[in-house]
Amino acid sequence: DAKTTQPPSMDCAEGRAANLPCNHSTISGNEYVYWYRQIHSQGPQYIIHGLKNNETNEMASLIITEDRKSSTLILPHATLRDTAVYYCIGVKAAGNKLTFGGGTRVLVKP
Amino acid sequence: GAVVSQHPSWVICKSGTSVKIECRSLDFQATTMFWYRQFPKQSLMLMATSNEGSKATYEQGVEKDKFLINHASLTLSTLTVTSAHPEDSSFYICSASIAEGTGELFFGEGSRLTVL
Numbered sequence: 001d002a003k004t005t006q007p008p009s010m011d012c013a014e015g016r017a018a019n020l021p022c023n024h025s026t027i028s029g030n031e032y033v034y035w036y037r038q039i040h041s042q043g044p045q046y047i048i049h050g051l052k053n054n055e056t057n058e059m060a061s062l063i064i065t066e067d068r069k070s071s072t073l074i075l076p077h078a079t080l081r082d083t084a085v086y087y088c089i090g091v092k093a094a095g096n097k098l099t100f101g102g103g104t105r106v107l108v109k110p
Numbered sequence: 111g112a113v114v115s116q117h118p119s120w121v122i123c124k125s126g127t128s129v130k131i132e133c134r135s136l137d138f139q140a141t142t143m144f145w146y147r148q149f150p151k152q153s154l155m156l157m158a159t160s161n162e163g164s165k166a167t168y169e170q171g172v173e174k175d176k177f178l179i180n181h182a183s184l185t186l187s188t189l190t191v192t193s194a195h196p197e198d199s200s201f202y203i204c205s206a207s208i209a210e211g212t213g214e215l216f217f218g219e220g221s222r223l224t225v226l
Binding site for chain 1: 114144153205207210212217219
């Protein structure tokens with residue numbers, strides 16, 4: 001699976017959009033980009049995933065660059081409950097084994 | 111979404127004893143479940159992949175005789191930490207896939223083990 005690189009931490013203001021970057025320059029053609037988040041002392045929660053097209057669901061939007069070497073998770077209107085560690089993970093098609101990196105610790109401030 | 115439940119959510123035990131943690135998929139069948147361990151302020155580390163009706167596949171460096179995994183049914187996998195020691199104190203988390211070939215996994219709430 002592709003190695004992903006994320007900033008270790010970032011702050012964002014409540015009510016504003018939070019843009020979380022992820023680099024995955026070694027991603028292969030059949031690898032999806034998955035995003036999970038882990039709120040303190042809880043199990044991770046699936047957010048969204050994509051292959052090459054941008055994706056949107058009720059939680060977030062995922063923007064993947066045309067060369068697929070990086071992506072951005074967008075939380076449109078961050079709330080205090082979005083404070084968590086966000087993980088960007090590359091997963092091969094037909095695979096379901098997740099390897100977690102360091103993630104980005106996001107702190108949403110009032 | 112699908113629900114995965116772990117029990118117990120926290121446990122304290124004496125050094126040398128064994129502790130069993132259960133992971134259940136409540137509203138779906140999971141042929142594959144995964145066990146992770148997480149130390150404070152660190153990321154999740156995959157320990158093993160649990161397959162219903164067969165032996166678990168352990169990641170490199172994880173002792174299979176120390177961490178016994180049983181996946182006897184499509185809705186239950188158990189992790190037994192044998193002869194626990196203080197260094198085994200950690201947050202243990204399981205996950206399950208609702209379908210093969212997808213990276214969308216459902217995670218349990220985690221079980222915090224403290225070994226005295």
